[in-house]
Amino acid sequence: MLVPSRSAHRSDITDADCAPQSAALPGGWIALHGIVAACAIGVCVDIAHAGAEDSPPLPQRLSETGLFSPGTTQVDPKHLSFSPQYPLWSDGAIKRRWLHVPPGATIDASNPDAWVFPPGTRLWKEFGHDRPIETRFVERLADGSWRFAAYVWNAEGTDAELAPAKGIAKLAAKGAPRGTYAVPSRDDCRTCHEGGAAPVLGVSALQLSPDRDPLAPHAEPKSAAQVDLPGLVARGILRNLPRTLIDHPPRVTASSPVARAALGYMHGNCGHCHNDVGPLASLELSLTQETALSDTAAKVLYSTLGHSSSFRPREAQPVTQRVVPGRPDSSVLMLRARSRNPMTQMPPLGTQLADDEGLALIDRWIRHELPTPTKEVTP
Numbered sequence: 242m243l244v245p246s247r248s249a250h251r252s253d254i255t256d257a258d259c260a261p262q263s264a265a266l267p268g269g270w271i272a273l274h275g276i277v278a279a280c281a282i283g284v285c286v287d288i289a290h291a292g293a294e295d296s297p298p299l300p301q302r303l304s305e306t307g308l309f310s311p312g313t314t315q316v317d318p319k320h321l322s323f324s325p326q327y328p329l330w331s332d333g334a335i336k337r338r339w340l341h342v343p344p345g346a347t348i349d350a351s352n353p354d355a356w357v358f359p360p361g362t363r364l365w366k367e368f369g370h371d372r373p374i375e376t377r378f379v380e381r382l383a384d385g386s387w388r389f390a391a392y393v394w395n396a397e398g399t400d401a402e403l404a405p406a407k408g409i410a411k412l413a414a415k416g417a418p419r420g421t422y423a424v425p426s427r428d429d430c431r432t433c434h435e436g437g438a439a440p441v442l443g444v445s446a447l448q449l450s451p452d453r454d455p456l457a458p459h460a461e462p463k464s465a466a467q468v469d470l471p472g473l474v475a476r477g478i479l480r481n482l483p484r485t486l487i488d489h490p491p492r493v494t495a496s497s498p499v500a501r502a503a504l505g506y507m508h509g510n511c512g513h514c515h516n517d518v519g520p521l522a523s524l525e526l527s528l529t530q531e532t533a534l535s536d537t538a539a540k541v542l543y544s545t546l547g548h549s550s551s552f553r554p555r556e557a558q559p560v561t562q563r564v565v566p567g568r569p570d571s572s573v574l575m576l577r578a579r580s581r582n583p584m585t586q587m588p589p590l591g592t593q594l595a596d597d598e599g600l601a602l603i604d605r606w607i608r609h610e611l612p613t614p615t616k617e618v619t620p
């Protein structure tokens with residue numbers, strides 16, 4: 242059963258700005274009424290999971306999560322730094338990320354699109370503008386459950402304190418857009434991290450492929466200090482990865498470099514919610530890329546070109562199609578990615594500002610790269 246969460250991002254929204262064309266919700270999500278259904282189901286949480294994160298209690302301070310070498314704020318060198326090739330846009334925040342897998346334990350990559358991480362796995366992601374503001378923490382517990390937490394850095398930069406479960410809607414933060422920064426609620430963490438095949442989003446075959454996409458927006462250049470797919474295999478941390486992915490590192494198969502980058506961008510920024518295995522599967526909007534599929538682009542094309550839109554922003558009433566080849570301004574996907582009206586924007590969580598670089602890429606993809614309507618697209 243699903244209930245709406247008190248999202249840090251939406252707590253102050255009272256106005257209904259979204260005009261749903263359908264009150265029927267994708268499988269598993271419940272509606273309080275039509276408008277909530279259409280606009281706020283991105284901030285629902287599975288209450289079956291609620292509470293799991295309270296036992297054992299979360300550490301009160303970041304230093305107690307094991308990120309640092311004891312007594313310092315230096316990241317323990319035994320943790321592996323990594324950088325996904327298609328990062329999530331978070332209002333231009335600068336990010337650093339680390340992975341810890343307990344000694345002797347391994348990640349099972351038998352399913353290359355849904356890696357299974359061992360209990361004891363920990364991951365951290367630091368967000369900053371002028372200085373570190375928040376560090377997020379994900380841990381797999383001994384019973385197999387996952388827990389999520391956010392830590393907010395103190396002014397001195399000596400440690401970070403556990404943020405409340407409901408997040409912090411507005412944190413004053415120098416360098417952040419409009420001087421404010423939002424810490425997501427733990428329900429929001431789960432909405433994104435438990436919306437697809439695996440709860441870890443940036444440590445995957447495609448995201449850590451050494452065949453990095455040179456057009457990926459906001460990606461860091463490949464660095465020798467950061468672990469990639471072969472690096473995980475070489476360290477003995479990853480087992481059962483299909484041999485072909487070592488011989489031929491995964492990449493988005495697409496008709497052009499721009500299409501590759503646009504599909505990769507949507508994988509990194511949209512695919513954790515829009516896929517065909519998670520709670521939103523019945524929307525039939527698949528923006529994720531699967532390394533196991535030989536033609537990863539076909540599914541995206543089928544679910545965007547082949548579908549009219551059920552959830553359209555009010556300002557785009559005449560627009561009916563998810564994507565119209567050649568016409569970004571007539572494509573609901575583009576309008577929703579461009580919108581920063583909290584009730585219609587995509588992604589619905591985690592940003593105050595639209596991502597101009599990502600939007601320019603999607604614009605080029607729709608304008609120049611898509612098959613003309615006469616060409617048949619099949620899944």
Ligand code: HEC
Pocket residue numbers: 325327328329330338364365366377378379389390391424425426427429430431433434440441442443444509510513588590591
């Ligand atoms: C809007 C969706 C979204 C929300 C909300 C969100 N995350 Fe993430 N998170 C992502 C994506 C996508 C990645 C991988 C891409 C990247 O790091 O740029 C990621 C990466 C991470 C990582 C690095 C490990 C990994 O999965 O790649 C951690 C740790 C993390 N998030 C913790 C959290 C915590 C804790 C919260 C809540 C306080 C949270 N996240 C909220 C989407 C989200």
Ligand code: HEC
Pocket residue numbers: 278279280281282283284432433436507510511512513514515521524526549550551552553563573574575577578584585587588589590
């Ligand atoms: C945190 C989860 C989440 C993320 C991330 C997300 N979406 Fe959505 N999206 C939703 C939900 C929930 C809906 C259905 C309710 C609504 O329309 O608001 C939706 C609806 C849509 C629709 C309308 C579908 C229809 O048939 O009318 C489009 C188009 C869309 N999203 C595109 C995107 C794009 C593009 C991205 C990435 C830039 C993205 N979304 C990221 C949750 C998400």
